[in-house]
Amino acid sequence: MSAIHEPGLMGDTAWxxxxxxxxxxxxxxxSLAYMLPxxxxxxxxxxxxxxxxxxxxxGAAGVKIAEELAIDGNLGRAELMLMGxxxxxxxxxxxxxxxxxxxxxxxxxxxPELIPEPQERKIRDEG
Numbered sequence: 132m133s134a135i136h137e138p139g140l141m142g143d144t145a146w147x148x149x150x151x152x153x154x155x156x157x158x159x160x161x162s163l164a165y166m167l168p169x170x171x172x173x174x175x176x177x178x179x180x181x182x183x184x185x186x187x188x189x190g191a192a193g194v195k196i197a198e199e200l201a202i203d204g205n206l207g208r209a210e211l212m213l214m215g216x217x218x219x220x221x222x223x224x225x226x227x228x229x230x231x232x233x234x235x236x237x238x239x240x241x242x243p244e245l246i247p248e249p250q251e252r253k254i255r256d257e258g
Contacts, residue, residue: 143208150209151216155185158220166228177224184223189216 159181168174193215197203206214 146209147212150213151186151189154189154213154216155182155220158185158217162221162224181220181224185216185220188219192219
């Protein structure tokens with residue numbers, strides 16, 4: 132038995148929190164790698180959003196993914212948290228990143244006319 136799993140050294144709750152944090156950081160790093168930020172501020176915001184979403188939604192995401200893949204009986208709590216936090220972190224930035232890029236493109240595009248201008252009616256002289 133390794134010293135890491137000795138009773139009293141680190142409880143199960145601590146392992147779960149550590150796994151959740153590691154998954155959130157890993158998911159944030161992956162999201163920065165596959166869709167490069169435009170600057171330091173965007174990178175910092177994306178990293179923070181990924182970590183927060185990974186920590187908050189990691190547990191639920193891990194359980195749902197494990198249920199969908201039918202592997203929930205084969206994984207421990209820490210593994211579920213690690214997997215869920217990484218997935219939630221990547222998904223958070225994917226949704227926000229796509230929305231951000233979409234809105235940036237919309238700023239430069241002309242808006243279509245929502246209300247058409249009244250057309251002049253041609254009056255024909257019958258005579």
